[in-house]
Amino acid sequence: MASIGISGVRKSYAQFPVLHGVDLEIADGEFVVLVGPSGCGKSTLLRMIAGLEDITEGDISIAGTRVNDLDPKDRDIAMVFQSYALYPHMNVAGNMSYSLRLRRTAKDKIAGIVTAAARKLGLDPLMERRPRALSGGQRQRVAMGRAIVRQPKAFLFDEPLSNLDARLREQMRGEIKKLHQDLGATSIYVTHDQIEAMTLADRIVAMNAGLIQQVGTPLELYDRPANLFVAGFIGSPGMNVLTGRYEGQTADIARLVLDHGPAIPLGRAYPLTDGTPVSLGIRPEHLELSPAGGAGLAARIELVEPTGFGTILHLVTPGTSSIALKGFTLDRAAAGASREVSLGFPPERLHLFVEEKRVEPAS
Amino acid sequence: MRRKRLLPTALHRLAILAYIAFALFPLYWLLKVSVTPNDLLYSEGVRLWPSHMTLDHFAFVLKHSDFPRFFQNSLIVSGSTAAIVTALASTSGYALSRFEFRAKYLIVALMLLTQMFPLVMLVAPIFKMLTPLKLTNSLAGLTLVYVAFNVPFATFLMQSFFDGIPKDLEEAAMIDGATRFKAFRQIILPLTLPGIAATLGFVFTAAWSELLFSLMLISGNQSATFPVGLLSFVSKFSVDFGQMMAAGVLALIPACLFFLLIQRYLVQGLTAGAVKG
Numbered sequence: 308m309a310s311i312g313i314s315g316v317r318k319s320y321a322q323f324p325v326l327h328g329v330d331l332e333i334a335d336g337e338f339v340v341l342v343g344p345s346g347c348g349k350s351t352l353l354r355m356i357a358g359l360e361d362i363t364e365g366d367i368s369i370a371g372t373r374v375n376d377l378d379p380k381d382r383d384i385a386m387v388f389q390s391y392a393l394y395p396h397m398n399v400a401g402n403m404s405y406s407l408r409l410r411r412t413a414k415d416k417i418a419g420i421v422t423a424a425a426r427k428l429g430l431d432p433l434m435e436r437r438p439r440a441l442s443g444g445q446r447q448r449v450a451m452g453r454a455i456v457r458q459p460k461a462f463l464f465d466e467p468l469s470n471l472d473a474r475l476r477e478q479m480r481g482e483i484k485k486l487h488q489d490l491g492a493t494s495i496y497v498t499h500d501q502i503e504a505m506t507l508a509d510r511i512v513a514m515n516a517g518l519i520q521q522v523g524t525p526l527e528l529y530d531r532p533a534n535l536f537v538a539g540f541i542g543s544p545g546m547n548v549l550t551g552r553y554e555g556q557t558a559d560i561a562r563l564v565l566d567h568g569p570a571i572p573l574g575r576a577y578p579l580t581d582g583t584p585v586s587l588g589i590r591p592e593h594l595e596l597s598p599a600g601g602a603g604l605a606a607r608i609e610l611v612e613p614t615g616f617g618t619i620l621h622l623v624t625p626g627t628s629s630i631a632l633k634g635f636t637l638d639r640a641a642a643g644a645s646r647e648v649s650l651g652f653p654p655e656r657l658h659l660f661v662e663e664k665r666v667e668p669a670s
Numbered sequence: 671m672r673r674k675r676l677l678p679t680a681l682h683r684l685a686i687l688a689y690i691a692f693a694l695f696p697l698y699w700l701l702k703v704s705v706t707p708n709d710l711l712y713s714e715g716v717r718l719w720p721s722h723m724t725l726d727h728f729a730f731v732l733k734h735s736d737f738p739r740f741f742q743n744s745l746i747v748s749g750s751t752a753a754i755v756t757a758l759a760s761t762s763g764y765a766l767s768r769f770e771f772r773a774k775y776l777i778v779a780l781m782l783l784t785q786m787f788p789l790v791m792l793v794a795p796i797f798k799m800l801t802p803l804k805l806t807n808s809l810a811g812l813t814l815v816y817v818a819f820n821v822p823f824a825t826f827l828m829q830s831f832f833d834g835i836p837k838d839l840e841e842a843a844m845i846d847g848a849t850r851f852k853a854f855r856q857i858i859l860p861l862t863l864p865g866i867a868a869t870l871g872f873v874f875t876a877a878w879s880e881l882l883f884s885l886m887l888i889s890g891n892q893s894a895t896f897p898v899g900l901l902s903f904v905s906k907f908s909v910d911f912g913q914m915m916a917a918g919v920l921a922l923i924p925a926c927l928f929f930l931l932i933q934r935y936l937v938q939g940l941t942a943g944a945v946k947g
C-alpha cells in the first residue's frame with residue numbers, strides 16, 4: 308500500500324499533446340475514480356502510472372519514490388485491463404500465480420495464496436480451466452484474482468467492468484467495493500459509468516481534454532460542480548442548463564432573465580454586475596412541478612420515460628424560442644395528471660456559472 | 671431448400687477434387703515411375719500403374735549412389751536455415767510489430783527491396799563475395815545465402831502473427847513482474863507457435879528445393895545438396911528416370927515428416943479467450 312503523487316505530468320504522442328499538465332495526490336488506501344469523456348486521456352494517465360507509457364514531462368511517484376524511469380515490473384503495481392488480458396495458454400491457477408512465480412515465491416506459499424484468492428472470488432472450481440472456457444464474468448474475476456495475489460503498492464483498473472452485462476456489473480461493483488474494504492489498497496479506477504464512479508470512489512477526478520476539471524468526493528462533484536463540464540458530466544439524466552443575464556443586487560430582487568424572456572428569481576444575490584451573461588444549472592430531480600398557472604416557468608410535458616424507480620419527463624417551454632428541459636420525479640401520478648405544468652426553481656438547488664466557472668452566492 | 675443446395679455443393683466438391691487431383695498428379699507419377707522396372711518404362715506405353723513393381727531403383731540409389739550424402743547435406747542446410755531464419759524472424763518480426771523506432775520504415779523498405787530482384791542477377795556478385803571468405807563450396811556458405819534470402823519474407827510473416835496477439839498480454843505480464851524479454855518468451859512466443867511452425871515449414875521447404883545457388887556455389891559431390899544431386903542422373907546420353915524418381919520420392923520423406931511434426935502447431939485459435947469475446 309502506498310500513496311501516489313502525480314505532478315505536472317504531460318504527455319504527447321509525437322508532438323500531439325494528450326495530457327496538458329496533471330497534478331494529483333492520492334493518499335495511501337484511497338479509492339480514486341477517473342471519469343471523463345472518451346479520448347480525454349484517462350487510460351493514458353493510468354498507463355503512465357503503470358509504466359507502460361513514457362512520461363513526456365513531470366513526475367510520478369509511488370510511496371514517495373520517483374518512478375519515471377522504473378520499468379513496470381519494478382513499480383510493484385497491479386492492473387486489471389478492460390480486455391482482462393488473461394494468458395490463454397495458462398489455466399486459471401497459472402494465470403493467478405504467474406506474478407508469484409516470476410518472483411520465485413516458494414511453491415507451497417504460492418498454492419496457499421492462490422487458493423485463498425480463488426476462494427475469495429469464488430473461483431475454486433475453475434482452477435484447471437483455460438480462459439477460453441470461462442464466461443465473461445469468470446474471466447473478469449480471474450483478472451481480479453491475478454491482481455490481488457501479490458500485495459502490490461496500488462491497483463489500477465481500466466474500465467474493468469465495461470464488457471459485462473448490467474446485472475453482472477452491479478454484482479462485480481459490489482465485490483470490488485468489498486475487496487477494497489478488505490484489502491484497503493490504494494486504487495485508481497477508470498470508468499465511464501456514473502454509478503460505478505459515485506458508488507466506488509472516495510474521490511472522483513473528472514477529466515476533460517487532457518486536463519483535470521475537478522477533484523472531490525462524489526457528493527461534492529454532484530452538489531457543487533466546479534464548472535459546466537462537470538455539471539453536465541456527473542449525474543444522469545444530466546443537469547439542465549439555461550442561459551440568460553444576471554440582474555438585481557439584493558437577494559429579494561436577484562433574478563436571471565432568460566434569453567427568451569421570462570425571468571427566474573434566484574432568491575440570493577451573487578457577486579455579479581447586472582447584465583453579466585450566466586448559465587443556470589438545475590438537476591432534473593430538483594425541478595418542482597406544479598399545476599399550470601402557478602408562479603413558475605410554464606412548460607409542457609412532451610414525453611414520459613418511466614424507469615420504474617421514477618419517471619423522467621421531457622419538458623418544453625411554450626413560445627417560438629422554446630427550450631427543452633428534463634425533469635425527474637418519484638411521483639408517478641404527477642407525470643400523468645396534466646400535460647401543462649409550471650416549473651419551480653428552488654434557490655438552494657441552483658448552480659450559477661459564468662464563463663463556464665461556478666459562481667457562489669454573495670454571503 | 672435442401673435439394674436446391676445440393677447441386678452447388680456437389681459442384682464445389684467436384685472442383686476441389688479436380689484441383690487436388692491436378693496438384694497431386696505429378697507426385698503420383700513420381701511414385702509410379704520410381705517403382706516401374708526399366709524394361710517396362712517405355713514398353714508398356716502410358717499406363718496408370720506398371721504390370722509389376724520393383725524396388726530396385728530405391729536400392730540402387732541408397733547403396734550405389736552419392737545420394738545419402740546429398741540427402742544429409744540437404745538436411746543440414748535446410749534444417750539450419752529454417753532454425754536460424756525462424757529465430758531471426760521471430761525477434762525482428764516482434765520488433766516491427768511492437769516497437770516504434772526511427773529507421774523502421776526505411777528498414778521495411780530495404781527488406782522489400784531485397785525481394786524484388788530476380789535471383790539470377792545476384793549469383794555472380796554473391797559468388798564474388800563468398801570466394802575470398804572461403805565460403806563457396808561449403809554448406810555454411812550456402813546456409814548463409816539461404817538465410818539472407820529468407821529472412822525478409824519470414825520477418826513479415828512473423829510480424830503478421832505478432833500483430834494478431836493483443837498487446838495487453840505482454841503489458842499484463844510486464845506489470846506482473848516480467849521483463850519485456852521474459853514476457854516475449856513466456857507469454858507471446860507460446861501463442862505464436864502456429865506462426866513459428868508455419869515459418870519453419872515455409873523456410874525449410876524453400877531451402878530444401880533450392881537449386882540455383884546450390885548449383886552455382888557448390889562444385890563437386892562432397893557438398894552438393896539433393897536438387898543438384900538429382901541432376902546427376904541426367905548423363906550426356908540418357909536420363910535414368912527410374913533412379914531419379916526414386917531419389918525424388920526419398921527426398922519427399924523429410925519434408926513430409928517435417929510437416930507431420932509441426933502440423934499440430936499449424937492449427938490456429940490458440941489465442942482464443944485471451945481478451946473478452
Ligand SMILES: Nc1ncnc2c1ncn2[C@@H]1O[C@H](COP(=O)(O)OP(=O)(O)OP(=O)(O)O)[C@@H](O)[C@H]1O
Binds near residue numbers: 343344345347349
Ligand atoms: N499510441 C497513440 N498514438 C497517438 N495517439 C494516441 C495513442 N494512444 C492514445 N492516443 C490519443 O490520446 C488520447 C487519449 O487517449 P486515451 O486512451 O487515454 O483516452 P481515454 O480517456 O482512455 O478514452 P476511452 O474512455 O475511450 O478509453 C486520444 O485522443 C487518443 O487518440
Ligand SMILES: [Mg+2]
Binds near residue numbers: 350465
Ligand atoms: Mg481508455
